[in-house]
Structures are given as structure tokens and as C-alpha cells.
Amino acid sequence: MNLFLELLVAGGVAGAKVGIAALGFALIFYTTREMHFAFGAVSVAAAYPCYWVVRALGDGPAATMLGVGAAFAAAVIFSIAIHKYVYLRLRSVLPVVMASLGISLIVENVIQIIAGPDIQVLSYPALINIVEMGPIRLRVLEIGVFIGFVIVAVSIDLFLNHTRLGQGLGATMDDPEMAELVGVRTSRMRMGAYAAGAALGALSGVVMLVDTGLKPANGFPLLLYALIITIMGRGSMRSVAVWSILFGVIRSLWSWEFSPDLQELAVFALMVSYLIARDAWDRYQFNRIRPVSRPTGSGAARAGT
């Protein structure tokens, strides 16, 4: 039973780590419909300024905050520039996909040339202290990441459903043409989505810097998991948050009874099955014959006149 509990918690934490990046990628994709494959590379690249700032100024709270701020600024400015000066000029889906893949490779290689291919780690002893809760042992960092993920997910939900700006963003996600017609400035919403999504990506990169260390090539796995969870989310940010945790938990719990060698296969098989079943259910709902509702009262009278 202890193993089950430990795997469950380890999976939940792993899901939260991926989930921060997935929320960022989903925010961008659902709002702009652009497959921003450079997301992972940009997120990792943005964490390097944080590393350089902390290395130069020391690892005190002020320098760390400055470093995190530098990472956010780098990610936001670079991502908006890519959207504005590359993707918007290409306009259609495939050229954007190709361009984003190209940018991803360029960013990864430029970072490798500038910073070298070696792992860079920021070590904060306070964050790697172990907290014991019965059989569960977690680092302070992991607890912080999980709480951070929950805060981010809830904040996005509240923002989208309870603020005017958020409703404008939600409208742009659902139907950009209609949103434009009713006065939502969709181009600004897209910029905003890029800024917020890139900031979440940078946060993921910074967490990686402290957690496992950072290499220029780390962007790809970050993108891959974020992409998969975004597809599973099917347009809903709430679903993205839930699937992030499920993704980590299913992967981890698979190992409870089965070999971890097959955990990726099992998770992907389950997710693909879910997508197929969900799609079939949607088609069934759309196509099924509904009983025609009988017009009543004054409506019928008006129709007859």
C-alpha cells in the first residue's frame, strides 16, 4: 500500500511539473491556433538569463527574483516577436509548423554555442530539503511546484470565467471571428496569450534549472509532454490542468503492477483510446435523431397566420 501511495504522489508531482508548461502551451495554442513548436526551446532558452543573473549576482532572494524576472522578460519578448514577425506573416498552418520547428532548432543550437552543452544547475539547499509525511518523502521544491501549479491552474480558471478580459480571451479561443464582431480585440488577446504562455514556459524552465539542471536540448521533452496534454485538453484549460495530473499519475501507477519499460506506451495508448472514444461520442451526440419538439400556444398561432 505504501508503494501505491508513493507512486501516486510521485506521479502527481511529475504531472504538476509538466502541467505548468502544458498550461502555457495550451493557452497559446487554444487562442491562436498556432502550433508553436518552438515553445520548449524558448522556455529552456529563457531560463539561461536567470542562471547568468544568479551566477553573476549571487543566489540571494533579490538576485533570484531578478533572475526569474529576466527569464520571464526574455521568454515574453522573444515569443511575441516570433508570433508577430514570423507566424503572422506566414498565415497558414503548415508554414507556421515548419517555421516553428526551424526556430526551435536554431534556438537550441544558439544556446549551445553561447552557453555550451553542459548541464547548468542552480542549487538552493533550502529547496532540496526533504519533508517526510508518513511514507511520502518530497523535497520542498516539489511541494512548491505542486502548490504553484494549483495556484496557476485556479488563477487561469478564475481569470477566464470571472473577468472581462478573461471572457474576451475565452471568446477568442472559442470563436475568434464572432469575438471580433462583438468588439473583442483578438489580436491583442493573441499577444496576451503568447505573453502569459511564454511566462509559464519560462517558469517551467526555471524549475528545471533548480530541479534537474538545464541543457539546451531539454526543450524537446518539455514540448512533447505539453503538446500531448494540450491535445487531450480539447480546448478546455480546466481539462489541461486535470490531464496534466492524470498524465503523471497514470504513468507512475502503471509501474505499480507492470514494468516501467512500457509506461510511455501504456499512457499513450490510453490517451489515444480516450480521444477516439470521445470523438465517437461527440459524433453520436451530433448525429442522433432527436424528437421534434411540438410547437405550442401562441407560436403555433403566429405560424398559422
Add this chain to the structure above:
Amino acid sequence: MNRRSCITAALAALSLTLSAGAIAQQGLKTGKVGVIVQMSGVSADFGVGVQHAMEIAKQELAERKIINLQVFYEDHQQQAQLALVGFEKLVDRNDVAVVIANASPVILALAPVAEERKRLVYNFAGVSPKLRGLNKWVINGAALSDMDGTALAQYMVKNGIKTAAVIHVDDQFGTSVAEFFQNAFKKAGGKIVDVESNPVGALDLRTQLLKIKNANPEAVVILNNIPEEGYTVAQAREIGITAPLFSNTFMMDPQNVKVAGNAINGVRGMSLQFDPERSPVAKDFSVKFNKRAGRDPSVTDVLAYDGARLVGEAMQKVGNDPAAIRDYIVKVKDWPGAIGKINFDAEGSISLNMSRYEFVNGKPVFSNQ
């Protein structure tokens, strides 16, 4: 002096320097060598370190007027198919006599092509026991894991360890090394209670480690890639595995020490020993490498450096015939490498002494068997 005079003077100085260099290299034999390593992707740090080692060797060979080694690089990104494409390119376009390469899956893929194209492959870091005696066109310049696997199993059993769990990377190297270690450990009287594997490039190994913790072994043996070995150590301690951790030569890599932090202290194992204080060659290489790469060399960097120097020396002595180069290399006796005295067995695999190590204060402390 005006700007034009400055530029003219600078150009003159540059051309004089280049001419002097060209004159200095006149009379030197030229040898063409291909290098296939991972220079991009998740293991780029490994390949770029090797590139530094190669360039140092090349420069030294020229400075000592041994040979003007032309080195052509190809990137395999830890994928055998890319290595095959690189090999064909190196042979067809650059006509190299020798290809220096690493990674067990890559060497296994290159072996039949090397035989067909009659080119020598010098393996400096693939350690799978399956690489032993592949064919006469493959020289193993890295100590294969049947050497340290057997020594490690015997060392553990001698220290009273009766049960062990193994975690290894799920590729050609990891599976064969783990299999070899398990057989050696069982033969020495031990019992394997759990074997777990992880994909190449894994960052989170907690799932596998939790299962190992649940199996309650007396020791855990880590046979992984770099820096996954470091992650394994850090995460094992994090989830509460208190059993002693054992590993192989790869644990020596500075990247593992970086990601594992203080958790690496107490990790024990068997490894080749690179001690910069052991010889002037080792000291000189260590200083030059640190200057170029900004870090200490790993054992594989040292093996790559020795391999390039040995190949260069062979080319100077016997020319560019791959078969003659092979014969020269396997016949060397106590060749003074930076790693120590180098000899090869009849199958073309290097013979080097293994040492026991234990990490203390983030550094390996060696003791001879």
C-alpha cells in the same frame, strides 16, 4: 599610423603567421580521421567534450611533428542510423582511413559496414560486452563492462552484500551491461531482487527507484548514461533509499557530480582511474582540457584523446592503410596514454587496470584492487 596602414600591417602579419604555420607543417605526413560522436541533442555535452579532446590531440601531434591529422566530425545524436550516414559520408567524401566513434549501439551498427568498406573503427567509449571480438575492423579503446562488471560483482559480494537491485538505461549498452553484471553477481553468490530500466534521456527515475526501494535490496547498482547516473543517485537518496549505491566508470563524469550534488558522497564502484598527477602526459592534457572546455576532463574525454594520439602515431608509422594501422595499434606494448599504460588483447580490446572508488566530498577517492 592611419587605418589603411593598420589593416595592411595586420594582413601582412596574418599571412606571415599562416606561411610560417604552413612551412612548419611541410614534410609532415597527413592522416585523415573521422570522428562520429553526439554533438547535438540530449547528449551533446558528451560529444562536445570529446571534440575538445580531439582538437588537443591534433594540435599536439602537429606540434611534435608526428603527423598533420585532418579530423572530420559527424554528429550521431545517440542514433545508430545517423552514425551510419555519417560513416558513409566520411568514407566517400573525406576518404578517411579511421573512424573514431563512441556509444555501444553505434559501434554495433558500424561494425559490419566497417568490414565491408575496409575501414578501421576505433571505439573509445562504447562499453557493452557485446562489442568484444566483433570483427578485426573494430578496436575497443574503452574498457568493456565485462571487466568492471565482474570486478564490481566480486567486490560487492566480498563486502558481504548478498542482495542487490539494478537500474539501467534501456538501450543496447544498458541491457547488456546489466545482464552481464547480474550473471557475474549471481555467480559470485549474490541474489538480484529487482531490475528496473529507464529510457535514454530520462530526467525522472523516481517510479523505478520506488519499486527498487520496495524490493528492499542491500545495495543498488546503477548502470546508466550520463547524467542519468547522477539523477539516479540524487533521486534514490531523495525517496529514502539508504542502501549503498554502486556504479561503473561513467559515474566519474563531472556532469553526474554536478546534478547529484552532495548525494553522490558514499557512492562506490569500479572504474578506470584518471589521475592527472600520475604522469606529465595526463597533467598536460588535464590543464589544456580545462582551459578549452572550462571543466575537468572525464574518463571518456581522456580515452578519446589517447585514441586520437595513438591513431595519429600509427598513421605516421605505417601510412593510411586501415589494416596496417589496426595491426600497429593492437601490437603496442605499455603505450604511454594519459589514462595509463595501454595494451590490447588478441581481439583488439584494450587492457587497463580497474580501481575501486568511493566519492568523498564530491570527488572520487581511488584505491587499487
